[in-house]
Amino acid sequence: MHYYRYSNAEVSCWYKYLLFSYNIVFWLAGVAFLAAGLWAWSEKGVLSDLTKVTGLHGLDPVVLVLVVGIVMFTLGFAGCVGALRENICLLKFFCGTIVFIFLLELAVAVMAFLFQDWVRDRVKEFFENNIKSYRDDIDLQNIIDSLQRINHCCGAQGPEDWDFNIYFDCKSESKSREKCGVPFSCCIPDPAQKVVNTQCGYDIRKKSKSQWDDQIFVKGCIHALEAWLPRNIYIVAGVFIAISLLQIFGIFLARTLISDIEAVKASNAF
Numbered sequence: 001m002h003y004y005r006y007s008n009a010e011v012s013c014w015y016k017y018l019l020f021s022y023n024i025v026f027w028l029a030g031v032a033f034l035a036a037g038l039w040a041w042s043e044k045g046v047l048s049d050l051t052k053v054t055g056l057h058g059l060d061p062v063v064l065v066l067v068v069g070i071v072m073f074t075l076g077f078a079g080c081v082g083a084l085r086e087n088i089c090l091l092k093f094f095c096g097t098i099v100f101i102f103l104l105e106l107a108v109a110v111m112a113f114l115f116q117d118w119v120r121d122r123v124k125e126f127f128e129n130n131i132k133s134y135r136d137d138i139d140l141q142n143i144i145d146s147l148q149r150i151n152h153c154c155g156a157q158g159p160e161d162w163d164f165n166i167y168f169d170c171k172s173e174s175k176s177r178e179k180c181g182v183p184f185s186c187c188i189p190d191p192a193q194k195v196v197n198t199q200c201g202y203d204i205r206k207k208s209k210s211q212w213d214d215q216i217f218v219k220g221c222i223h224a225l226e227a228w229l230p231r232n233i234y235i236v237a238g239v240f241i242a243i244s245l246l247q248i249f250g251i252f253l254a255r256t257l258i259s260d261i262e263a264v265k266a267s268n269a270f
Contacts, residue, residue: 009171015256015257015260016083016084016086016257017083018253019079019082019083019250019253019254019257020045020080020083020084020123021077022079022249022250022253023074023075023076023077023078023079023080023083023094023250024080025076025080026072026075026076026079026250027072027073027076027077027080028076028131029072029073029074029076030070030071030072030076031069032069032077033065033066033068033069033072033073034066034069034070034073035069036064036065036069037062037063037065037066037069037184040062040065040139040257041062042064048057050166051072052173061139061140061143062139073095075094075097075098078090078093078094078097079091079094079254082094082254083257086257086261087117088258088262091254091258091261092234092254093259094250094254095250095251095254095255095258097200098250098254099251102191102244102245102247102248102251105240105243105244109240120222120226123156123225123270124186124221124222126241127155127161127221127222128154128156128161128164130142130144131155131161131162131165132164132165132166133163133167134167134183135167137260144183144185145183145184145185146185147221148183148185148186148217149185150223151221151224151225151228152217152219152224153186153219153220153223153224154182154185154186154216154217154218154219154220154221155182155186155220155221156220156221156222157219157220157222157223158204158218158219159182159186159204159212159216159217159218161220162181162182162183162186162205167179168181168183168206169182169183170206178201178260179201179204180203180204180205180206181201181202181204182201182205182216183197184196184198184200184201184205185199186198186201186216187215187216188214188215188216188217192232200215204216216251216266218225227238251266
């Protein structure tokens with residue numbers, strides 16, 4: 001009987017410190033996300049204007065970073081404390097949440113495959129809403145600019161989508177200098193220019209569409225992303241498989257440690 005208890009205790013310790021090491025990385029990543037999100041949040045003064053964030057039609061990237069940070073920090077903390085203190089409640093919370101996230105990811109992947117047209121419409125709507133908020137959020141602006149510059153695209157379906165933004169809308173009564181133009185990230189870069197011309201998109205949509213091809217990207221970002229995915233399917237699949245394996249490994253460690261703790265407690269009862 002004593003040998004049985006000692007054997008289980010040894011196994012518990014091995015899994016305990018392995019799970020602790022797994023979660024300390026999780027926790028540190030959560031701290032990094034939180035620190036980055038809070039720094040960006042305070043830099044642009046959003047803390048003093050929460051209503052602006054909650055009313056934003058597009059997605060504030062800082063909020064997304066904070067949410068990811070909070071989830072990772074909470075799970076990492078629960079896993080670390082649960083492993084060191086051999087707290088079954090915390091370990092079950094950690095394990096259950098990871099299982100929920102894993103199933104949610106799986107469901108999203110299946111739904112995206114089965115309902116591709118619906119997903120395409122939601123992506124289009126999401127992108128258009130973020131175009132509306134382009135000048136309202138500097139982080140969102142930088143992400144859209146990067147997306148357009150890297151993928152050589154402009155707007156959701158094309159350059160005309162910039163009419164969704166009041167500053168670029170050709171029909172608007174606004175006196176904005178950007179009216180009937182596009183952001184500089186839509187412009188075809190000139191190799192001879194070492195300094196980015198932020199005014200290169202001004203008045204471009206006042207010209208005939210036949211002139212656009214020489215100055216701006218005319219392909220929409222949704223089409224660019226649809227073309228990018230097949231070319232990089234193995235990279236995308238590899239990333240998702242790696243994330244899934246890490247989650248399954250964490251679930252395995254937590255479940256094994258819970259079983260070992262319960263076995264040791266049961267043996268102590270005799």
